Amino acid sequence: MRDPACEEITREHPCYSKAAARWFGRVHLPVAPDCNIKCRYCTRLYDCANENRPGVTSRLMTPGEALQYVKRVVERDGRIRVVGVAGPGEPLANKATMHTLQLVHHRFPELIKCISTNGLLLTGSLPALREAGVRAVTVTVNAVSPAVGSRIYDYVSYRGQVYKGTAGAELLWRAQHAGIRLARELGMVVKVNSVLIPGVNDVHLEEVARAVKAAGAHVMNIIPLIPQGKFAGLLPPPPERVNLLRQKLSPIIEQMTHCRRCRADAAGLLT
Template identity: 60%
Template sequence: MEAFAVTEHPCFFREAARRYGRLHLPVAPACNMECRYCSREYDCPNESRPGVTSQLLTPEEAAARVAEVVKKDPRIRVVGIAGPGDPLANTATLETLRLVHARFPQLIKCVSTNGLLLADYVLQLKAFGVRTVTVTVNAVDPAVGAAIYAGVRWRGAVYRGMEAAALIWSRQAAGIIEAMRAGLRVKVNAVFVPGVNGHHLPAVARAVAALGVHMMNIMPLIPLAGFAHLAPPSPKEIAFVRTVCRQYVPQMDWCRQCRADAVGLLHAADAGKHAYCVT
């Protein structure tokens, strides 16, 4: 069966978002980083934000879910794993990709990760059909990153503060480089935290552009957890930062900040019917 073109990925190509859909498989509950904006403590079927799912799936259940959804909706082009934790911190991710790729080789496989372990798994990801990767890079300056990341677990040790932030960016850069070398298409997500990294996002754009990243997606903060006291950036603030960052790397401005179990189209006209949970 002929593989779908990567240009049919709705999160990488604007026109694809109007025609093609994606399916996120919630198989990865564990995480190796503590981000101050992250909360996975509650779930509502009508809530759309990263890290939320109504049900965790085993790899076998996930493969069955793909079969069910693809049969019902031929517009599905992408099977992604984006949580609810970090995909590469969970062995279930690779097993899920293996099972899905064996049954549905034509579908585009996608992983969204914090990048800490990306360099270690690029070749396995590619072998299991992954063609696109999204890495969340919120800071390249350890002083800024230390305000966003509470800590990181890396090779049996826990790091905090600027040491953790420096480690995170170094591993993200290494992972992006390896992914680019393997021929994967790479997008970078960045959470815009007002008063913390808003001024710093152009530096992030310059840094990831130098690594060859194809696209950047600046997402507004959803005030939760350690940043619950902050207001999200205004549309005007986001538009301004995107304009500045667009000088260095193309910008995605149609993101829906999808759940870990999202299914269907991203386009605004269909979001209410398709963009939420699969259960």
């Protein structure tokens, strides 16, 4: 069944289409330092100019600075089609995210607005995101089983309370599932990122793929673990293992194979 909303975005969004990645670029705006979840593979040391990984930026920007930055990037590179907020923390846990998206959408309504989130606050944020022009949403879903999730997340902070163990993981997946479904109902295109953690969720990712597809996700991006934080002692999965898993899951949900694990201040073509 054709989905015109998906087709329109994937034609020019480099993260949703390998063909689009050859011709069109994106710019990430690092305006969101705070986070409401502690993932065991994450380190909050984001001020680094030499690492190419999610959650890293050379510096933070204010919404006003971000708008000026977009103006400069678009003037310099006519291939830019997407403006997104992907960190360095959780975008929806930072008021600056919505302000930034509103400013950019007012000045550049023709650009695709995108957000990358852990999904905890997604449902309640979707009306405002839609008003700010957001049409593409990426949700990081590493587990749909509370038992597996409890091995990935140290805690989940929600509405003034801290949830640990299976309670936190269950709360998170429930919020993610509801957010993905509502985003699709509102006409947005949803990509799911899943970090492949050997010995933790590698076997479980097939269940994740089925669950997020059923919720309405359009594409899945399996990201091999970068060993750091409490998972610093693990070995990253080799490329051939990642590719085999993508092949296995591709009949369930379309797989992204050209991810560059972008920084929170990335700009230009993925290549």
